[in-house]
Amino acid sequence: MKYKIQVFLLAILMTGGIFSVQSQSEVVEDFKPSSVNQPGKQYPQVNSEGRVRVQISAPEAKLVQLDISAVKYDLIKNEDGVWIGESEPQDEGFHYYQLWIDGAAVPDPGSLYFYGASRWGSGIEIPAKDQDFYALKNVPHGQVNEHIYYSENSKSMRRCFVYTPPGYNKNKNKRYPVLYLQHGGGEDETGWSSQGRANLIMDNLIAEGKAVPFIIVMDNGTWRMPEGARRTPRGERPAGQWPPEGWADGFKNTLIKDIIPLIDANYRTLSDQQHRAMAGLSMGGMQTRAITLASPDIFSHVGMFSGGSISPEDVENASGFKEKVKLLFISYGSRELENRRAGFGGDPKENTEKLKEAGMNTHFYISPQTAHEWQSWRRSLYQFAPLLFKN
């Protein structure tokens, strides 16, 4: 009898334990279609916790998974052969993801597609508390121009996207400053005006009078790291300086010899150093660092988003940089700093503070609770743009 009661109590405890686990992972049933779904598509969906729920018909499949933020979640098949399931809660903002169907990695047929991770693939938007700054609103809108050109430097046809601010077409005699804005590794010239929403961020800032109107040029900075300097298959960096000296030169030459003259010839730019900025995210931040340190006669405003920082020693070694550069802006996602991803080239906050003490106009920004992802970079542009071309 005693034994039986013990078993009974144990069963209650165990059941309670199981319940509490289920309760922890209980899914709030308020899913809505993602804002970046294909027209008319009901899936993928997102709930108020930031969980992503996907659905796909695959009646003959054995295993279907949702793959997001480096975690794979098994879906469950219903009686109609439709697989459905959801992820753990995700950070606010934009994430790349894909599906696995019996071992094949494919885009979700329900989502719009974006270029990242070196492929065109699915993306999802987790509604963010601050999403208003990049929302599509009924305010005056600038245009994003697809501009095809021949590059003498690379001996090839290339393409950039050029944002002209609201009023550009009507104010026919006005000239504008220019920001050259670069994407990250595995991304391309489409990123900033697609998942980055750079045009909407600027339209909204300009409508509120928070930023002066300027042109933004988004080109393709993809580069091939020299053979010896690539990471090993296990991901370690090779010995010696990293990134290797000279790696940014390919894009630097294209930018300075082809792209800037092209833009100044085809758009109503203010074409002096005082009215030219460069910024970039991740790899694009590292390119911004290398190119602006070497060319302070060409750029006056510098932004690096999740792409390292500039140290007092860098400035000392870069002739003219301290005198000519009017703004240095460094930013990271808070989760990157937690994960010590930002260690390259010294602590970015420390670097920025030391340069401020030395008299440079520096800004340091941390995007709350975001990682090495687009929400960090949207917020970085939103913080950076109002500082540009005001001094």
Add this chain to the structure above:
Amino acid sequence: MKYKIQVFLLAILMTGGIFSVQSQSEVVEDFKPSSVNQPGKQYPQVNSEGRVRVQISAPEAKLVQLDISAVKYDLIKNEDGVWIGESEPQDEGFHYYQLWIDGAAVPDPGSLYFYGASRWGSGIEIPAKDQDFYALKNVPHGQVNEHIYYSENSKSMRRCFVYTPPGYNKNKNKRYPVLYLQHGGGEDETGWSSQGRANLIMDNLIAEGKAVPFIIVMDNGTWRMPEGARRTPRGERPAGQWPPEGWADGFKNTLIKDIIPLIDANYRTLSDQQHRAMAGLSMGGMQTRAITLASPDIFSHVGMFSGGSISPEDVENASGFKEKVKLLFISYGSRELENRRAGFGGDPKENTEKLKEAGMNTHFYISPQTAHEWQSWRRSLYQFAPLLFKN
């Protein structure tokens, strides 16, 4: 003995028969990556016969198929779990396609994506003998501007793409004619400047002095057919007039009340009837028909590509059309005429000839060996554009 010889002869005949079938479908091994693959992707590929070969890793799958031109081809799995296979030869030009993996219809992760068949999905390019006219070349290029605007008529934010011809940015006082160019059903405002290559076709024509430079506006003409007028599940048209009267009005109002004033306010247009054209493919051709017949005061040049035609009776019933419209251009893919797809509203060639006899400037064009697909429409634009704004 006699019997044995007969069997032996029969076996030879049968084997010969089998061989000849195999020989007919023997695949020429000169496959190359499609020109619209994602960067760095080796598959899909196309050979000199126009066969499409796809490849995808799906080690756990039971059945993987290539689905192109309404035919499904089974792929074969190799020892590495990679599925591979090819289609029968395809017509020259662009085709939408998809993969099936254990019952799931998904885009091919190797191709670029295009909007058609009411989805973003895979596309492939079969090299064409005449592909030079839409090739990307080192000639002066126009730009394609993504233009976001608020439409009072539809009470919503909308988007169009605006092609400005080479020289538009530099010739700051020059004004240009405008062509309003519409996509087909299940497509959107991206089609003409993506798979349609309208910008490259125009850049090449202008570089050769074959067309006068003009602006092209590509907006979204998607409309919802009234409930009673939809086709039945078996595909038959309902009784009565088809398309039903009034179906084009939604887009007509948006075009005339919102889009044309927007374009005239934001671009250096020649804003009179003489310098305004409308054309479209399939559904866009039918919209062009309905809108220009009702508004000959607004449009002077009319093009319908695989979208019906205009009859002498139509012209009689459309006040001012005969006097004011300077060009009427009708085209089809040859396979559409073979399949009698072009019967709607009377035989298009006959209609065109009768109108010519009645004194209208009409042109009829047939794209050789193409169906209701983009190669027909690329060629149609290539034939149509040189006729515009020259009289």
